[in-house]
Amino acid sequence: QKEVEQNSGPLSVPEGAIASLNCTYSDRGSQSFFWYRQYSGKSPELIMSIYSNGDKEDGRFTAQLNKASQYVSLLIRDSQPSDSATYLCAVNPSSGYALNFGKGTSLLVTP
Amino acid sequence: GAVVSQHPSRVICKSGTSVKIECRSLDFQATTMFWYRQFPKQSLMLMATSNEGSKATYEQGVEKDKFLINHASLTLSTLTVTSAHPEDSSFYICSALGPGAGANVLTFGAGSRLTVL
Numbered sequence: 724q725k726e727v728e729q730n731s732g733p734l735s736v737p738e739g740a741i742a743s744l745n746c747t748y749s750d751r752g753s754q755s756f757f758w759y760r761q762y763s764g765k766s767p768e769l770i771m772s773i774y775s776n777g778d779k780e781d782g783r784f785t786a787q788l789n790k791a792s793q794y795v796s797l798l799i800r801d802s803q804p805s806d807s808a809t810y811l812c813a814v815n816p817s818s819g820y821a822l823n824f825g826k827g828t829s830l831l832v833t834p
Numbered sequence: 835g836a837v838v839s840q841h842p843s844r845v846i847c848k849s850g851t852s853v854k855i856e857c858r859s860l861d862f863q864a865t866t867m868f869w870y871r872q873f874p875k876q877s878l879m880l881m882a883t884s885n886e887g888s889k890a891t892y893e894q895g896v897e898k899d900k901f902l903i904n905h906a907s908l909t910l911s912t913l914t915v916t917s918a919h920p921e922d923s924s925f926y927i928c929s930a931l932g933p934g935a936g937a938n939v940l941t942f943g944a945g946s947r948l949t950v951l
Contacts, residue, residue, distance in 0.1 A: 757939075766840075766927045766945040767878070811877065820931050821868050822940060826877040 727814050729825035737833055742799040744828050746812030749793070755815035756788055757822065758797045760808045767811055771797060802832045836862050838930045840943025847918055848951055854914045855946045857928030863908035864930035868940065869901075872925040881926075884911045918950040 759767035771786040785798040813822040837860040870878040890903035902914040929940040
């Protein structure tokens, strides 16, 4: 089983701060990387996808990928209480299209 | 964008009965669908890959005779939990991969919460 590792948290940040979420993966052949947000009792929703090394920005979100270090991160700028959720890192393995998910990091943004 | 509809959203059943969950791609054809299961505080675990017109591929440890998957059309996959037991209580989520959903981006259904009494 190809592994995707995340700190479970909870990660607590004050409103307006930057939240930094990290993820490592074991399958060096992985090509596609995703961050999903999951609210309690709901299914995941896609936040960001990243395929090449470097940074990718979309609004308040920035995904960072370093394939050499097998590391992917998500930065959330100007964090809002509505960002409080569990963030799942997902990796498309070198074979197949099904995603392998990490256990998720719980983020709490305090007013 | 691509939409995947999953039904029912919640189901409660008695131990020993069977439950069917439907997953439909509403605005695109999904040649491949994936069924995940999520226990509380745990990650999504892939159960099986459902391919239209062929047998599903099950992950190690998932009983194919207990979790029956049918993908009879390009827009519908069903998961039937047979002879359900309390330990099958979980959040079941389907996702679809298809031409209209983006190159390799999965679109998830809203999930089905199964409670077996």
